[in-house]
Amino acid sequence: MAPSSYQAPSRGDKTDKKTHSQSLESNLSNAQTTVAKLISGKGDAIFSVRANDNISHVVQVLSEKHIGALVVTDQNGALQGIISERDIVRRMAETPGQTLPQEVDALMTKNVVTCSPDDLLSDVLKKMTEGKFRHMPVVKNDRLCGMITIGDVVNFRLKEVEYEALRMKQMIVG
Template identity: 65%
Template structure:
C-alpha cells in the first residue's frame, strides 16, 4: 500500500524523471588516479643495485616488511624489479646457492610501470592480467613511487567506507 502522501501521476502531469544513480556516479571510483593513492601512501621506494646480492635483498625485504624492490643504476634509472616470488623460484632451482647470486641474475628486466595520471582500475586490471603484485610508478623517466595490489584494494575500501558514511548521513539527515 502506498503512503497517504503519494499521488499517482495524472494525465496533465509533466513527466520528470529522476535518477538516484547515474553512470557517472557509479563509475566515479574508476577515475581515481594513482597520484591520489600516492598522495595518501607516500612516494618512498626501496631500491637496490644490480650487483647487490640476494642475501642483501632478503634482509631488506624482511626488515622493511615489503615484497619487492626496484633495481636501479647509480643515476636512479630503473633497470628491473625483484620480488619475493622471483627469489623463491630461484631457491627452488638452486637450493643453497641462491643467496650469494647477484640481483641482476634474478630480477625481472621487462618492468611494467604506470604513471601518476593512470586510473587505479586500469592499473589494477594490468596487474591482475600480468599476475604481479608490485608496480613502479614512473613520471617520465623518474621513479615516482611504488604501488601494490594491496595498496589499491585498501584505498578502494576506504573510499567505499566513506561513500557508505555519506549515504548514511544523507538518509539520517
C-alpha cells in the first residue's frame, strides 16, 4: 500500500525534465581546469630579483611579501632562475654565517621547470610533486605571466570540490 502522501504520476508530469547526473562534461570539468583559470582568480603579480642581488635582499623581499620563492630575471624581465627559502636554508647549513652576503646567482636554480597558462592543473601538480618543488613560474611566449604554488593548486581544487558538493546537495534537495 502506498503512503498517504504519495500521488501517482499523471500524464505529462515528466515531459522535458531530463536530468543528467553524470555526463562526460561534468565528470571531466575539474580535470580540465587550466593554470589560466587559477591565475585569473589569484592575480598575476610576479616578484623578482636579479642574479647579482645578495641573499640578504632576497630574504627581506620574501619576508615583506610573505612568499616562499622569487624568480630571478634579467633587466628585460626574462627568466634566469628561481630562488626559494629552501635554497637559502640549505646554503645556510653549508656556509653558516656567510650566506647573506652571497649573490643570488650562486644559490638559484637555473634550469627552472615552468608551465604555460594552457597547462592542466592536474599535470602541473604532478610535475611539482615529482620534482619536489612548491613554486612554478608561468610562461607564455617566452614571457613571465605569473607564478603558482602547490598551495594555490590545492586550495583552488578544494574550492572546486566544495562547490561540486554544494551543487550535488542542491540537486538532491531540490
